[in-house]
Amino acid sequence: MTSRLIAGITALGFACAIALFTPAVVNVAAGQDAPSTPPGPVPRLADGHPDLSGVWWGGADIGAARGRGARGGGRGGARGTPPPTFMSLYKPDAAAKAKTLSDKDDPTLRCVPTAFGTLNVSLWDVGAVGQILATPKMIVMLTETYHGFRVVPTDGRPHRDDVPPAYRGDSVGRWDGDTFVVDTTNFTDNTWMSAEGRVSHHSDALHIVERYRRVDANTLEIEATVEDPEVLTGPWTVPKQTLVLAPFDRIMSLNCSGIETQALMDAAAKQSTGK
Amino acid sequence: MKRSFRTVLGCGLVLLASAASAWAHHSFAAAFDMNKPVTVQGTIVQVRLENPHSWFFLDVKDPNGKVVRWAFEAGTPSGMVRNGFKPGVIKKGVEVTIKGFHAKDPSQNMGMLRELVLADGTVYGMFGSQQGPAAQ
Numbered sequence: 001m002t003s004r005l006i007a008g009i010t011a012l013g014f015a016c017a018i019a020l021f022t023p024a025v026v027n028v029a030a031g032q033d034a035p036s037t038p039p040g041p042v043p044r045l046a047d048g049h050p051d052l053s054g055v056w057w058g059g060a061d062i063g064a065a066r067g068r069g070a071r072g073g074g075r076g077g078a079r080g081t082p083p084p085t086f087m088s089l090y091k092p093d094a095a096a097k098a099k100t101l102s103d104k105d106d107p108t109l110r111c112v113p114t115a116f117g118t119l120n121v122s123l124w125d126v127g128a129v130g131q132i133l134a135t136p137k138m139i140v141m142l143t144e145t146y147h148g149f150r151v152v153p154t155d156g157r158p159h160r161d162d163v164p165p166a167y168r169g170d171s172v173g174r175w176d177g178d179t180f181v182v183d184t185t186n187f188t189d190n191t192w193m194s195a196e197g198r199v200s201h202h203s204d205a206l207h208i209v210e211r212y213r214r215v216d217a218n219t220l221e222i223e224a225t226v227e228d229p230e231v232l233t234g235p236w237t238v239p240k241q242t243l244v245l246a247p248f249d250r251i252m253s254l255n256c257s258g259i260e261t262q263a264l265m266d267a268a269a270k271q272s273t274g275k
Numbered sequence: 276m277k278r279s280f281r282t283v284l285g286c287g288l289v290l291l292a293s294a295a296s297a298w299a300h301h302s303f304a305a306a307f308d309m310n311k312p313v314t315v316q317g318t319i320v321q322v323r324l325e326n327p328h329s330w331f332f333l334d335v336k337d338p339n340g341k342v343v344r345w346a347f348e349a350g351t352p353s354g355m356v357r358n359g360f361k362p363g364v365i366k367k368g369v370e371v372t373i374k375g376f377h378a379k380d381p382s383q384n385m386g387m388l389r390e391l392v393l394a395d396g397t398v399y400g401m402f403g404s405q406q407g408p409a410a411q
Contacts, residue, residue: 063354063402103305108327126327127353144353145326254352256326260385261348267380268306 040217042178047136049154050178050214055246057129058119083239086193086200089232097201104265106199107191111256113146113167115187115206118194121222121241122150122184122210125168126194131251139173139180144251152182159185165204167191180212193226203230218245306348307387311377315345315386319369324352324362331388333371347373347388350402360403370394 043051090098108114113125123130127145134140141150148168156174163170163186170186189204210224224238317335329349334342349355356362365371372392378385391399 061357
């Protein structure tokens, strides 16, 4: 009942976000920097592969048109069968652990990034905007929120075994036709997943494979599969996300200082639960 | 593109509830008492456009004349900026009225910013201007 209520409110919130904010916010942003690229063919790098470069978002930022965030529409199950959600794949121990965690435990309150992305988009991490800088040898993925980055070689090389585990893992890439495939391992286990807009713990066995495809000059599609054999009973297929080119050509550098927010959440938790 | 006040108000409240649970860096419902609105008037001490959420700090005189520091949590900095909020527009020393919801812990002088009103009547919302382009 409660979950249905929350889902209903959230859906209504989507509609309201679109109704209230979308067009104006896009206009505001459009006036800040370079104009958006007109629709056209996929730009290509000198080696002929698609150029994934650009600032990518869902059409607006948080607080404005969240409802127009990246469009998720992928289907992982058979026709008519909804695909499994991340949390439906929990092993019993993982489900029990999840019940012990609450908002106050969220590492992002302390400016620690997520392992994946709060809106099912790794490029955005905790936010709703990310930038890709592509060269034939390396593709650099920059997240606006929490200063995250991934430097992804494109030559299909194996993962490094001489780097410590990291919040955002170690990524390697290869081209599969016009699709750029990114394989990421070597995560720490002290971040959260933030799958499906909800937070979740994960283990250091987390393994994420993403497939990036620029379908035209203004559109980037991302499909991903998440495995964590210590937490999940099987792979979670992330709904396909469709991003659009933002009407500005640089992300911002934003500080993070979670002191007040963490204190607020800690006090609220004590007030609610006495812990 | 005019929108009725009731549409804006209704949607605003729905957004507060929904955005809180699904999209924010933390659930606002978990941190604030939505049944306890609070209004304070005071002088801005600091505005921090930072993640995970922005904060407005102000000094408020209590009924006994004692100055008390309050802090109000607002939106994400990127969302506020792209919603038309210009950094530096609200400076230290500016007199403001802030309406919001009190922190769940009643001992904290903290709240969630719902509306910030300047002396000239300019109104800002949680994610920036409510009288700017986003509200036209």
